[in-house]
Amino acid sequence: NAGVMQNPRHLVRRRGQEARLRCSPMKGHSHVYWYRQLPEEGLKFMVYLQKENIIDESGMPKERFSAEFPKEGPSILRIQQVVRGDSAAYFCASSPWRGPNQPQHFGDGTRLSIL
Amino acid sequence: DQQVKQNSPSLSVQEGRISILNCDYTNSMFDYFLWYKKYPAEGPTFLISISSIKDKNEDGRFTVFLNKSAKHLSLHIVPSQPGDSAVYFCAASAVNSGTASKLTFGTGTRLQVTL
Numbered sequence: 001n002a003g004v005m006q007n008p009r010h011l012v013r014r015r016g017q018e019a020r021l022r023c024s025p026m027k028g029h030s031h032v033y034w035y036r037q038l039p040e041e042g043l044k045f046m047v048y049l050q051k052e053n054i055i056d057e058s059g060m061p062k063e064r065f066s067a068e069f070p071k072e073g074p075s076i077l078r079i080q081q082v083v084r085g086d087s088a089a090y091f092c093a094s095s096p097w098r099g100p101n102q103p104q105h106f107g108d109g110t111r112l113s114i115l
Numbered sequence: 116d117q118q119v120k121q122n123s124p125s126l127s128v129q130e131g132r133i134s135i136l137n138c139d140y141t142n143s144m145f146d147y148f149l150w151y152k153k154y155p156a157e158g159p160t161f162l163i164s165i166s167s168i169k170d171k172n173e174d175g176r177f178t179v180f181l182n183k184s185a186k187h188l189s190l191h192i193v194p195s196q197p198g199d200s201a202v203y204f205c206a207a208s209a210v211n212s213g214t215a216s217k218l219t220f221g222t223g224t225r226l227q228v229t230l
């Protein structure tokens with residue numbers, strides 16, 4: 001998993017607070033994806049971004065969740081007014097381009113716990 | 116709607132023997148398939164992939180087989196080693212359908228390689 005950096009590794013929030021998760025892609029990668037993993041489940045796609053553009057947000061909840069990938073700096077997944085059900089592991093992945101047959105490479109995730 | 120299914124939650128194999136992990140899918144638009152390995156508290160690590168134009172891809176001890184008519188793929192690990200003990204996820208994407216890069220994951224199979 002070297003290269004895709006996520007921070008923080010663990011984040012604890014109380015209900016109603018905001019959570020910000022950061023992801024720096026591998027060097028040379030301009031495409032970022034966010035996935036969520038609930039306990040005992042597989043990873044579920046949330047959003048796909050390129051620099052300054054959201055390409056596919058079909059997996060994002062319509063409310064409270066937003067994502068960005070600015071021209072400078074890491075990608076941010078933002079969860080407003082967190083609830084208990086947001087507790088999960090959030091993984092970021094990156095790839096060099098959108099073309100066919102490009103595997104995504106994952107970071108080690110942020111474990112979000114809501115008290 | 117589980118489009119990628121891994122029906123065996125766990126598998127135990129003796130060191131040196133072959134491990135066979137199975138995966139079924141329902142979406143006929145999927146045309147690129149990947150296997151990831153995941154250790155606890157880490158992100159998924161890319162292992163091997165296969166495009167739908169092939170029926171086999173091999174990389175060292177890992178071979179992936181694809182049977183398009185049965186919508187089935189399998190990962191063979193031979194010989195199995197204790198370090199292979201991890202959770203293995205099958206993933207798929209529809210590269211040519213306009214939803215490229217969005218990976219759909221199975222729920223994983225926990226492989227235990229015993230001495």
